[in-house]
Amino acid sequence: MATSVGERTMVLQRERTPFENVNMQFDLSADRLQLDQNYRDFLKRPVRELLVNVTIKDRNGCLRSFEGYRIQHNNARGPYKGGLRYHPEVNLEEVRALASLMTWKCAVVNIPFGGGKGGISIDPSTLNEYEIQEVTRSFTRAISQFIGPQTDIPAPDVNTNAKVMGYLLDEYQRLHGFTPAVVTGKPLALGGSLGRNEATGRGVMFATREMLKANGDRIEGKSVVIQGFGNVGSHTAKYAHEMGAKVIGVSDAFAAFYDPKGLDVNKLWECQLRDGSIKNFDAQQAKISRDEILFTECDVLIPAALGEVITRGNANGVKARWVIEAANHPLTPEADLILTDKGVHVLPDIITNAGGVYVSYLEWVQNQNNFYWKEEEVNERLNDSMTSAFRNVHEVMVNENTNNPGQKFPCTYRRAAYMVAIKRVYEATKLRGL
Ligand code: NAD
DSSP states (O other), X not given: OOSSOOTTOOOOSSOOOHXXXXXXXXXXXXXXXXXXXXXXXXXXXXXXXXXXXXEEEOTTSOEEEEEEEXXXXXXXXXXXXXXXXXXXXXXXXXXXXXXHHHHHHHHHTTOSOOEEEEEEEOOGGGSOHXXXXXXXXHHHHHHGGGOBTTTEEEEEOTTOOHHHHHHHHHHHHHHHOSOGGGOSXXXXXXXXXXXXXXXXXXXHHHHHHHHHHHTTOOSTTOEEEEEOOSHHHHXXXXXXXXXXXXXXXXXXSSOEEEOTTOOOHHHHHXXXXXXXXXXXXXXXXXXXXXXXXXXXXXXXXXXXXXXXXXXXXXXXXXXOSEEEOOSSSOBOHXXXXXXXXXXXXXXXXXXXXXXXXXXXXXXXXXXXHTOOOOHHHHHHHHHHHHHHHHHHHHHHHHHHXXXXXXXXXXXXXXXXXXXXXXXXXXXXXHHTTO
């Protein structure tokens, strides 16, 4: 497949992998920047890929082995940075895609990190707490010489959380001594930052607020549907509600609820905290099928679960006017084009969900200084950073469209966000003499 594709020449010769899809997004913006081919190849390729054997003794004393990955995509602007995912569908190509997205995300919000990502191909629902801890320790030992506060800094992602980061920190410290900055998203008692747990969802709503504002609209009164009610989805629902939007639909891996009059977000939270799922939310509330959630009537649709849920096969069914990518790569490139053609505004993942890594950066800074900030200070910095990152991307998009009045395909937020990111990583790469 060609490395550079025109905006409308996406002939699907075969299913592309998630990594190829991310690289396609890269190429479409690199075309606009007229980026040199040599640099494209370098910037798309991960610097290092680790494939490790994660073996534990389970609760019955039997050995169980799993495949673990850590992809270090790019470190031109700083240490590799990115989450650690536990999911049965984790595979090399997906982790590559997620690592690459981290490079562009850190550059869009202008923090001094590169991109990386880790994952273990595992179904955590089949493991008990002891086994999760053993898996995390085994994985940490396997990658410990390749991570560190100035090298590569993991964080939580799907099915991992502060507790898991605590196990990772402890195992790393057994080998290397006191090093809180080796991981972010850890418990407060181990050097975590106030505001980190909420940061991604909070950032999603700051970015959404800014996008609506920049387009002469407002978040207050908008109907919002969210797919996924984990860390990102639940906090997004909370802040959407606090900003005056009406949350009318939510789903998780087990259930989906939709009510145009609005759902009780506090009750959803109570249920999630009690059962680890929203499935027992409200027996009186209308349930819909999990897959229907993306195609319900609403103003703002926020996929906040897994990747590639909106594709060329179903994108026409989306009824929202605004699509906010809180999850990583929830749209395939074809779905992105279909929605753009329909006049839907899409806010891309690399800016939408950057609040998490932004506060991870603040956590890392606090760890290095052994000095901790108040939550208001963290939240204020997050607000400032998300607002200025969005405004910068918006300005690039408007300038592109103003300076190219005859162009067949207008510059979108995704095109502009990648342009900002690629330019920054390219500059750092070039200044290193590469
Ligand atoms: P999580 O494990 O806390 O939650 C995932 C949620 O998705 C759960 O509610 C789960 O039940 C739900 N889900 C799984 N399959 C589903 C399906 N088929 N339909 C509906 N819901 C389904 O994970 P998270 O940390 O909230 O991450 C969600 C997304 O956000 C991922 O794409 C992740 O990469 C991205 N992200 C997370 C962070 C972070 O700080 N945690 C930061 C940036 C991006």
